[in-house]
Amino acid sequence: MRGQRVAWWFVAPALAVIVVFFFLPVGAALLMSLTDFDIYALADIRNLRFVGLGNYILLVQTPLFWQAFGNTLYFVIVGVPLSIGVSLGTALLLNSKLARLKPLFRTALFAPVVTTLVAVAVIWRYLFNTRYGLLNYALSGVGFSPIDWLGDPHWAMPAIIVFAVWKNFGYNMIILLAGLQNIPEELYEAARLDGASAWQQLRYVTLPMLSPILLLVSILTIAGYFQLFAEPYVMTQGGPLQSTVSVLYFMYEEGFKWWNLGSASAVAFVLFLVIFAITALQLRYTRRPGGWT
Amino acid sequence: MKRALAAPIVNGLLIAAAAVTLFPLFWMVSTSLMPPGESTRFPPPLLPSHATLGNYRELFAHAGLGRYLANSVLLATVATLVSLVFNVSAGYAFAKLRFAGRDRIFKLLLGALVIPGQVAMVPLFLLLKHMGLVNSYGGVIVPAMASIFGIFLVRQYALSIPNELLEAARIDGASEFRIFRIIVVPLLKPIIVTLAVFTLLATWNDFMWPLIVLTDKDLYTLPVALASLSREHVQDDEMMMAGSVVTILPVLAVFLLLQRYYLQGLMAGGIKG
Numbered sequence: 001m002r003g004q005r006v007a008w009w010f011v012a013p014a015l016a017v018i019v020v021f022f023f024l025p026v027g028a029a030l031l032m033s034l035t036d037f038d039i040y041a042l043a044d045i046r047n048l049r050f051v052g053l054g055n056y057i058l059l060v061q062t063p064l065f066w067q068a069f070g071n072t073l074y075f076v077i078v079g080v081p082l083s084i085g086v087s088l089g090t091a092l093l094l095n096s097k098l099a100r101l102k103p104l105f106r107t108a109l110f111a112p113v114v115t116t117l118v119a120v121a122v123i124w125r126y127l128f129n130t131r132y133g134l135l136n137y138a139l140s141g142v143g144f145s146p147i148d149w150l151g152d153p154h155w156a157m158p159a160i161i162v163f164a165v166w167k168n169f170g171y172n173m174i175i176l177l178a179g180l181q182n183i184p185e186e187l188y189e190a191a192r193l194d195g196a197s198a199w200q201q202l203r204y205v206t207l208p209m210l211s212p213i214l215l216l217v218s219i220l221t222i223a224g225y226f227q228l229f230a231e232p233y234v235m236t237q238g239g240p241l242q243s244t245v246s247v248l249y250f251m252y253e254e255g256f257k258w259w260n261l262g263s264a265s266a267v268a269f270v271l272f273l274v275i276f277a278i279t280a281l282q283l284r285y286t287r288r289p290g291g292w293t
Numbered sequence: 294m295k296r297a298l299a300a301p302i303v304n305g306l307l308i309a310a311a312a313v314t315l316f317p318l319f320w321m322v323s324t325s326l327m328p329p330g331e332s333t334r335f336p337p338p339l340l341p342s343h344a345t346l347g348n349y350r351e352l353f354a355h356a357g358l359g360r361y362l363a364n365s366v367l368l369a370t371v372a373t374l375v376s377l378v379f380n381v382s383a384g385y386a387f388a389k390l391r392f393a394g395r396d397r398i399f400k401l402l403l404g405a406l407v408i409p410g411q412v413a414m415v416p417l418f419l420l421l422k423h424m425g426l427v428n429s430y431g432g433v434i435v436p437a438m439a440s441i442f443g444i445f446l447v448r449q450y451a452l453s454i455p456n457e458l459l460e461a462a463r464i465d466g467a468s469e470f471r472i473f474r475i476i477v478v479p480l481l482k483p484i485i486v487t488l489a490v491f492t493l494l495a496t497w498n499d500f501m502w503p504l505i506v507l508t509d510k511d512l513y514t515l516p517v518a519l520a521s522l523s524r525e526h527v528q529d530d531e532m533m534m535a536g537s538v539v540t541i542l543p544v545l546a547v548f549l550l551l552q553r554y555y556l557q558g559l560m561a562g563g564i565k566g
Contacts, residue, residue: 004393006469010386011398014379017439018402021417026408028416042419093307098300107552108311111318114548114555116498118516119537122523123321126530132333134320166314171559178560227409230500234520248411248501256505261415268412276407 029265037262055266065267067242068250071157075246076225079161083221084214086165087172092202094173095180106177110170117167121234124163125150128235150236153243160231160244168224172217179213180206215286222282223275247271318541325349325534332530348535356532358539360511361518366543368430368503368514369496372437376492379439381485384447385477389454390469399448402441411501418505432506433514437496443488446558450484451477487558490551497544515540 033055040047059065090109094102112120127135128149136146149159183206191201207214228246232238238245238253247267255264320339324332325348327341352358386392387399417436418427426432454477462472478485500516507513513521519536526532548555 004391007386007390007392007395010382010390010469010473011392014383014439014444015398017379017435018441021420021436021438022410022413022441023405025413025416025420026405028420029412032416090307090310093303093310096303098303099307100304105307105311106556107549109314110552110556111545111548112314114494114498114544115318116516116519116537116540116544118500118520119540120317122519122533122537123317125523126324126332126533127317127320132335132337134337137335137337166317170314174556174559223407223409227411229411230520233500233504234523237524251411252501252505255415256418261419265415268409268415272409272412275409279407 029268032262033266033269035262037260037265039259042259042261051262055263056270059263059266059270064242064245065250068245068247071242071244072226072228072246074157075161075164075228076222078158079164079225080218080221082161083165083169083225084172084217086169087176087217088214090169091173091176091180092206094177106174109173112167113170115167117230118234120167121163121231124159124166125235128159151240153241156236156240156244160228160235163235164225164228164231168221172221175217176210176213179210183209211286215282219279219282222278226271226275321534321537321541324531325538327531329529329531332534333528348532349539351532352535352539356522356536357510358515358518358536361513361515362539364430364512365497365515365540368433369493371430372434372496373489373492375434375438376440376443377485377489380443380488381447381478381481382473383439384444385451385473385481387444387448388451389456389459389477402444406441406445414502414505421506427506428508428512430512433496433499433503436502437492437499440492443492446488446491446561447481447484449561451481454480483554484558486551487554487561490547490555491558493547494544494555 034050034052035041036049036051036054038047093099094106094109099105127133130136130146130148130151133149135149136144140146147155149155187205187209188201191205196204227248229248229252232244232246232249233252236244238249248271251264251267251271254260254267323340326344326346327338328343328345328347331338331342387395421427421432421435426435458476459472462476467475497514498516499514500520503514503517504520507517510518510521515536519533519540522536523533
């Protein structure tokens with residue numbers, strides 16, 4: 001009994017912080033999304049009215065919300081496979097017995113992950129510059145005409161994807177590398193005895209053994225990429241022609257620029273539901289026997 | 294024949310990947326040392342014609358960078374220290390102490406990991422406004438004082454502490470707090486360092502929440518200040534690069550010094566999670 005009370009002293013501070021500053025706001029967000037909380041309610045709470053699903057219905061009728069959703073989906077659908085592909089490629093290289101100076105390469109490839117997003121976004125904004133950016137200079141060397149990376153609605157999102165892949169691939173690389181190192185060497189020996197080529201070993205030993213970790217990595221990466229915000233905030237401010245407005249960018253402007261806090265809460269909840277549904281689908285699909293690769 | 298080629302290909306690819314990865318960081322440092330206007334010449338120069346610290350001097354003297362740096366150091370340090378105390382004691386209790394509803398609460402916390410933090414932001418802003426913490430250091434620190442991920446990381450590690458060790462100390466009459474301080478904390482040291490590095494980097498690099506909760510320029514952290522400066526000084530590449538160096542260098546240094554802990558934590562959290 002004495003032990004019980006003491007134990008609470010250990011967990012109470014952390015739990016109190018999490019309940020008050022996370023669980024409570026999440027619950028409140030759901031309720032707020034059903035109200036017309038705006039700048040008038042901010043001044044005087046008596047101006048608050050319950051509007052049911054009004055915010056959600058309004059949202060569905062807002063073209064910019066759909067554009068933000070489409071932009072974010074574009075970022076996820078192109079960015080996530082690209083990001084995991086680069087992570088897997090570099091993890092395979094680092095795991096190769098032929099590679100030298102592995103710790104050095106590992107650190108170098110991981111470095112962008114720990115850098116400050118805003119600061120490296122500023123760097124890339126200059127690398128992407130149309131006139132004197134190094135990227136266009138390098139491309140002109142192989143005969144391409146200059147691309148207006150951040151000023152052309154067709155190129156702005158690809159540019160942000162390139163930047164995001166550079167910034168993030170190291171994280172999954174480390175997790176996949178740990179997974180690769182856990183694959184028993186005997187499996188490869190057996191495969192080689194059966195005459196499997198390097199490609200066949202990758203296809204029939206490495207990838208199936210890695211599939212639980214690939215699933216984990218893809219779930220986490222998809223959830224993370226849906227939360228796109230700082231990249232467009234710093235590099236394009238949502239432009240050009242709103243081609244890089246993401247769901248969170250839309251939420252930020254709706255909530256903290258126009259102070260439509262009820263509507264912003266609804267946006268946040270829609271984003272959460274989308275991430276949740278995709279995660280659930282992935283788990284469901286891959287649990288079916290033979291569902292993965 | 295094939296084998297002889299494989300090694301150079303693997304290592305060549307690694308060198309190429311590392312070069313592409315590090316180039317933007319190298320270019321940042323190099324440009325930050327160029328005199329104003331030099332980086333916008335064509336073709337773009339890779340190295341400064343003569344290196345100068347002028348951009349840094351300008352940033353600290355006229356753009357208030359010293360103030361932002363101090364804010365970042367203060368906020369990241371305090372948030373890290375407080376959250377370490379809270380997360381480590383809670384993580385240990387979830388692993389080794391018995392109390393009603395322990396496993397149910399822990400499952401609930403794990404389930405809540407799927408909720409993106411941004412869902413809480415709007416009401417959190419109102420709550421802190423109500424508490425008078427909007428536009429203050431407290432507004433940044435308070436929500437960061439505990440994290441589910443931190444509790445989880447410590448709990449997984451603390452599970453390996455042998456119960457006999459704790460029981461023996463209890464029989465000797467040591468209080469739970471004394472056991473925690475004398476026995477548990479030293480045993481948890483590796484995971485404490487790991488969590489400290491994670492938290493320090495996360496609070497230092499955090500952008501969206503400080504952007505929302507801090508409106509007074511004097512309170513800006515480096516990322517918020519840098520984003521704001523880069524909107525004002527679009528043409529001053531060299532100065533912005535110097536600002537990026539000041540922002541990135543401290544976290545990069547912490548990572549390089551303690552990367553063993555950081556990468557181990559990443560693998561542990563990633564695979565078990």
